[in-house]
Amino acid sequence: MIKATNLSKSYGNNRAVDNLDFEVRDGVVTGFLGPNGSGKSTTMRLIMGLDHPTSGSVTLDGRRFHDLKWPLREVGALLEAKAVHPGRSARMHLLALAQTNAISKHRVDEVLELVGLTAVAHRRAGKFSLGMSQRLGIASALLGDPKTLLFDEPINGLDPEGILWVRNLLRSLADEGRTIFVSSHLMSEMAQTATDLVVIGRGHLIADTTVEQFIASNTEATVRVRAPEADKLSGILQAAGARIHPEPDGGLLVTNLDAPQIGDLAWANGVALHELSPQMASLEEVFMELTSDAVEYHGSTTAGAAQ
Amino acid sequence: MTAVETPVATPPAPQPAGRAGFRLETVSEWTKLRSIRSTWICLAIIVVLSIGLSALVCFAQAKHWTVACGDRLTFDPVSASQIGALLSQFVVGVLGALVITSEYATGLIRTTFATVPRRTTVLGAKALVVSVVILVVSEITIFISFLVGQSVLTAMGGKVYPSAAAFEAKVAPFVGRHLSSCPTIPMSRLPIPVANFSTPGALRALILGGIYLTILTLVAVGFGVILRHTAGTISLFVGVLLILPLLIQLLPSNWSGPIAKYLPNGLGQAMTSPNGLNYDGNPLMSPWTALVILVIYVVVVLGVGATLLNRRDA
């Protein structure tokens, strides 16, 4: 379990991470979402003891990273894919990492196989594509077979097959009871992979919840209605408390009333309906709206932990 | 690229005793150092440059022996065979700097600290590995340079004088003469001196030469930790060794002399001179004092580096 308590980090006057409180549970994939520059990478560096927090703390199963006896065997992290000496082969890179934590050569070959880099293990890592570098980074995170794994945007630069592979890998790692914390700015990707969500915007916590709850509580039900007598229907629905957004093609987007209520009202008032379809706002839209102004949306968070 | 769908379900193995500490980090740093080509290129340059230049300098000195009259009074066969080794101080600086700065250039340093969070341990292991490599390579190179240089001098007609006094006695008749009236004395009448291991101070100068290069490597490591950029680190290193002495020369001589001898290259000169004299025949600081001062410098530089390393974000 990863636990952040009042975690803050400032670079000069720039508060990159602001008073974060969250927990990452064992056994599920936890997505870490936020737009560019919201402080995801900074938070991950704080977890790994690489940056010193301005205030607050973060622990891994109750211990600070700095106090771990065998860091690589307890926490694996992919922070920057290109963090490899360009002149060193993938295998020697992994071997050097393995040696620090008394991990065998055999395990090095095993993780190379696992990420599909065996064939290029002796090539200079500087010549690797972004996707191959990403795989090498994942290999280094898995090297110590750690209980806790952090991935900063692991699907960056991966082809569709690679993305699917990472998704399955993350889930299977979580199924083994590990703590998996994976950042992304793609809400849709997280919706497919993660069970839990930590959402931040401008360094603030926006939500610490499950994907399901997040969707349920943040997606406003909208119903698309089409009727020959659109104006008449609008009046009736508005009188019943609905909000109407007319669409250019003559359709109406109705919020605040659900589909059965609209259908009943139309029937009662003798208005014919040609379409009555509940809409889900795309997760991406919700996420963008939510993070576009982190402060304004504080009141409506499910966790309510920030500030 | 095909991803292999092997399950990772290896149950967490029981952890060994001990911790990810200095010993293992040293093994890892050795793997890192030997697995990149630039290390071997730097080492090859040190060997080739040192031995080649030594042979060349000794050859040139012997070749011009009959005309370079003034040189006869101060010619030191040990130093002549070490000029190449001294020039390789810039190469060891590059190697020392890269050990640190190449990891900052790529962000690898953060991966390193994620495997061994104790940064002083990492710095210590890096410093140990690169300095042992430089010490071994430079001592071997220096001894080979010495043997090659002396062989060249011998082949050109030089000889080992039984003592410095014996050579001085041979030279005495010419000392004090105006250089322009310096007679042409052939090598056969006044052979160029050749050193061997029993030449006073020779062995000490050779051994301290390798130690000097090793300490300079560590200075570059320290500069690297402080600056974290390859170009900046190498510039600072070259600046201290090459530019600073030149700038000091611009000061009035009663200032420049005392300051210059405390600069790293001045200390290096004192450490590597077999006879305690500089190229102009003036007395130098004791080699042991120079060694102690240089060690103090490197301890300070590495200490500042380690403090910053622990205090700053990686």
Ligand SMILES: Nc1ncnc2c1ncn2[C@@H]1O[C@H](COP(=O)(O)OP(=O)(O)OP(=O)(O)O)[C@@H](O)[C@H]1O
């Ligand atoms: N080392 C640093 N020095 C100064 N400012 C920094 C540093 N690292 C990050 N920042 C700043 O902190 C803020 C958060 O950056 P961070 O990289 O954590 O965001 P992110 O969520 O990872 O963004 P992205 O999605 O683009 O990766 C940004 O404003 C960034 O400019």
Ligand SMILES: [Mg+2]
């Ligand atoms: Mg980032």
